[in-house]
Amino acid sequence: QAFLSRIQRYDGQLNSFITVTQDSALAAAKAADERIARGEAGPLTGVPLGQKDIFCTQGVRTSCGSKMLDRFISPYDATVVERFKQAGTVMLGKLNMDEFAMGSSNETSFYGPVRNPWDTGTVPGGSSGGSAAAVAARLVPGATGTDTGGSIRQPASFCGITGIKPTYGRVSRWGMIAFASSLDQGGPMARTAEDCALMLRTMAGFDPKDSTSVDLPVPDYAACLNGSLEGLRIGLPKEFFGDGLDADIARLIHAAVAEYEKLGATVKEISLPNMHLSVPAYYVVAPAECSSNLARFDGVRYGHRCENPKDLKDLYMRSRGEGFGAEVQRRILIGTYALSAGYYDAYYLKAQKVRRLISEDFKRAFQEVDVILGPTAPSVAFRFGEKTADPVAMYLSDIYTIAVNLAGLPGMSIPVGFSNDLPVGMQIIGDYFAEERLLNVAHRYQ
């Protein structure tokens, strides 16, 4: 009730929710109370959470931030949603996002932009901007996000919260509407690493319904938070601290690194020589997969359908033309082009080769260091409209996060201070399935 009334009071200014599920939330809270009374509670029983509107929720609109799915009521729950239900959490509603998770500022949502609670003239980041803003404004204690190229970490950075993108395969993608299937990964966004650890324990684990989910035991992430950092080897990639990084952000990251040295860590400069290729490779691979995934929205099976189609082609063209916004259409066009006969080798195949080189860079780095630290984003939250006219400027917001998705590694963002009164995030990158280590490193700073 307390959170619902905060949502009612403040979300008019923020627009972080697309749907508030007041009645089912109160019923779930009551059921959680009963479960607690029976002594059957787990660590998250009764905890209110928000779900990014990309996760299918049975009986509740699942819009993915798009007009295409504005009236889509999912007939089933995503695995992540189902696991949270079983843990006894209380879903307060569905959170705003960039349309089909394509964007870095939440400005592509059909439901209008989300505003950053630290300064409502600035963007919250994207695509999980609703999740980040709702957590930052204390409208929810925790929320889910998804990260294809930075969409958990960059909004966490802009809104001063903590978020982790797990290793690809750690969290089931079943029921999470696909954008770029080889990159998409769900994860928690919350105030602290400790809260993220509790949420991730519930979200993670093998799911036979997702063929890319990995069959490995899920550690008790919260039990590892206080581990010693004595002897931890930190790598600082020189490519992360070059031109283009705001000086204030660089200073704050170095100050955080100095804290780790006091805790016994050692620091060395490393190199990820193919880093500069990550944004171009991503903007071939991600649109290619998007053009294929979004082919299912054809106006026939579900989603928006145009009025009075003349014939089948007209039905497809007008339903998709009306249902998808400009950024989604741009991605479909780029992806279809890159996959077309004659261009496949020049673009898609080449991007896949570059992707391998980027993974190899990280593989080499993790032979020398345990974690990589650096900025999450090149700037603090920017103002509305600042980058909307120039898609490439917008794409560069993810310059430090995208390589992690291309390699499938876990990455995290934690707040480390303020620049011009806006939050600054630091990124922590680890080797495959090193989520425990990342959460431990984050927690010892917090």
Ligand code: GLN
């Ligand atoms: N901003 C990037 C994009 O628009 C990443 C989005 C994401 O991680 N979902 O593709």
